[in-house]
Amino acid sequence: MRRIFLIFWESFKEYIVLVVLIVVSLTALSFNQNKAVKNVRAAAFGTFALVTSVVSDFINVAKIKNENEHLAEMNAELMLQINQLRQYGIENRELKSLINLKDSTDYPLIPATIVSKSLTGAQNSLTLNVGTNAGVRPGMPVITDKGLTGIVFSVSDDYSIIRTLKNQNLKLTVKNERSRINAVMKWNGEYLVMINVPKTYDVQPGDRIITSELSSIVPIPIPVGVVVKLNNVERGIFNEVIVKPFVDFIRIEHVFILGIVESRQKNNLELNFYNRK
Amino acid sequence: MRKEILYSIILFFPLLIVQTTIVPLIAINGAVPDLIIILLVTFALRNGQMYGTVLGFVYGFLFDVITGSFFGSTMLSKTLEGFIAGYFYNENRLDHNFKSYIFPFIVLLCASVDAVMYTFLTQIDFRSSLLLLLFEQGMLPGMYTSVLSFVVVIFYKRRSSF
Structure with missing residues (x-):
């Protein structure tokens, strides 16, 4: 029996090993939400990010001069915009007080630097140099000056992994800024698409898309992207709306984590991204 | 052999650092080359x-x-990729494999299979053009990786000329 097994092993060992390892890999796919696996990954990427942060800091230093010039220019533009917005803010506050609406609170911003990027077709993720010690929690939105970048997925003491908009596991409720139409947006591996938008709804190329207040992850309006195309699906009553994100995921280096304290009540009512199994 | 195992593990980490920090800067139209594939094919061959x-x-x-x-997704795709690369292993043709166009070709094959496999595993929505998707996510990064793998061919040629 042993001899037969040895002959069999000698003849097919490469295939046996391949099959065993494929089975192990496929089994691993089902352990993504396992708490122990999550803990191990948090520890592993935390250690690795410590090293990559040194490298990315070195790379960033070379870019700082150009960035400073760009920021100075942007600063001037923003100063003009702020003046205008300040006026709107005053008017807004007065109007809200007239109709007795609850005002939105201030959200703390946690600055972070991207220390590594994992850019694959369907599962883009970024590693940031801030973690639980800086107050980062899974589920917090990540933004840049351009708009929404992604959501914090996993956190270690000093580092965190975010899933960008270009990640299939992230589905977000967004709305058309002009026509106020809500829809679910997701990454299909090729484009960001707003799915199941009825054909009769008013959506046009050039419309700005922002996060919807219906979202349990990002409850404040943050720019997401711009409508570039309507895929007129021939059958059915729904359309697909293709959205180009404002954020360039290849070029971004610095982000801000929106320290939103999630409403537990709301979380229990809705199944948000982070709780999704 | 023990030395070879040690090298293959030690080299992985610096290459992963480069892959996650510097390589995204040279992405062309979203296609990011995969240096890990080049390393894996080298050791498999x-x-x-x-x-x-x-x-x-x-x-x-x-x-x-x-x-x-x-x-689990990269585990599966890289396992298959290592298997395919190892298929081209020939003890008597080691030098030939590394010094000719065969090496970039194997890298292209492995990178394409890897990307297609990964796409299939992580891609749930196939409503968009499947062929286009496979080209953009499979062939383009594969070709880019393959072009970069010429560095290994040049390195081997130079080393043997000394």
């Missing part, structure tokens, strides 16, 4: 199919754990 398969699995495991990608 030097040590055989069994070695390539196991090394692919180890690389995939480390990549999934460290980068936070979908756990």
Whole structure:
């Protein structure tokens, strides 16, 4: 029996090993939400990010001069915009007080630097140099000056992994800024698409898309992207709306984590991204 | 052999750092070359199919754990890739494999299979053009990786000329 097994092993060992390892890999796919696996990954990427942060800091230093010039220019533009917005803010506050609406609170911003990027077709993720010690929690939105970048997925003491908009596991409720139409947006591996938008709804190329207040992850309006195309699906009553994100995921280096304290009540009512199994 | 195992693990980490920090800066139209594939193919061609398969699995495991990608997806694709690369192993043609266009060709094949496999595993929505998707996510990064793998060919040629 042993001899037969040895002959069999000698003849097919490469295939046996391949099959065993494929089975192990496929089994691993089902352990993504396992708490122990999550803990191990948090520890592993935390250690690795410590090293990559040194490298990315070195790379960033070379870019700082150009960035400073760009920021100075942007600063001037923003100063003009702020003046205008300040006026709107005053008017807004007065109007809200007239109709007795609850005002939105201030959200703390946690600055972070991207220390590594994992850019694959369907599962883009970024590693940031801030973690639980800086107050980062899974589920917090990540933004840049351009708009929404992604959501914090996993956190270690000093580092965190975010899933960008270009990640299939992230589905977000967004709305058309002009026509106020809500829809679910997701990454299909090729484009960001707003799915199941009825054909009769008013959506046009050039419309700005922002996060919807219906979202349990990002409850404040943050720019997401711009409508570039309507895929007129021939059958059915729904359309697909293709959205180009404002954020360039290849070029971004610095982000801000929106320290939103999630409403537990709301979380229990809705199944948000982070709780999704 | 023990030395070879040590090298293959030690070289992985600096290459992963480069892959996650510098390589995204040279992405062309979203196509990011995969340096890990070049390393895996190199070791698989030097040590055989069994070695390539196991090394692919180890690389995939480390990549999934460290980068936070979908756990198991890279393990599976890299295992297959190591198996395919190891298929071209021939003890008598080691030099020939590394000094000719065969090496970039094997890298292209492996990178394309890897990307297609990964796409299939992580892609749930196939409503968009499947062929276009496979081209953009499979062939383009594969070709880019293959072009970069010429560095290994040049390195081997130079080393042997001294």
